[in-house]
Amino acid sequence: KNQVEQSPQSLIILEGKNCTLQCNYTVSPFSNLRWYKQDTGRGPVSLTIMTFSENTKSNGRYTATLDADTKQSSLHITASQLSDSASYICVVSAIGYNRLAFGKGNQVVVIP
């Protein structure tokens, strides 16, 4: 059973619009959650990390939120650009466990 579920699986948005990606997890005990961006044909790159005590963190036009009580995270993209077209992968780490739990990714396509 996948411990990290992402939604929507894919979406198409107009350039300049905002969008929000969701990540729900069941990983426990929670250590941290990362959002990675993967451009087509490239390896994933970390955008941001959320720890238990953080509920909002921004990286440019990307803002991640974390609700550790409901075990949900979101990634908000503001004023989307064509370069935001990518897969966004949610990765959750558990305390004392040497494996990471990966979501299957949100595929975002930004159109002019």
Next chain:
Amino acid sequence: DVKVTQSSRYLVKRTGEKVFLECVQDMDHENMFWYRQDPGLGLRLIYFSYDVKMKEKGDIPEGYSVSREKKERFSLILESASTNQTSMYLCASSASRGSGTGELFFGEGSRLTVL
């Protein structure tokens, strides 16, 4: 700039051939990983290593082996390639569990096609 380099971006092999995928990192990281990525399945862990000459099976090790003779190099070996091993292979490294935040640094990927 930190870097994880995978030896081949694209490979085409025939069924039954032995395949070597090489990965080198220049960050002095202890941990190295091999994943495969397939549409609809996401990233799945094949093998990982926390130290030289040490290896542990991931979630899908069948049909694969690995070698880590030097800290910076982690190789993935397909002893006898099969068509169901056609995939994107991603190598990653991270700092030791006692330091850093566990961020994975990925290579650019190796797209393997087995005919």
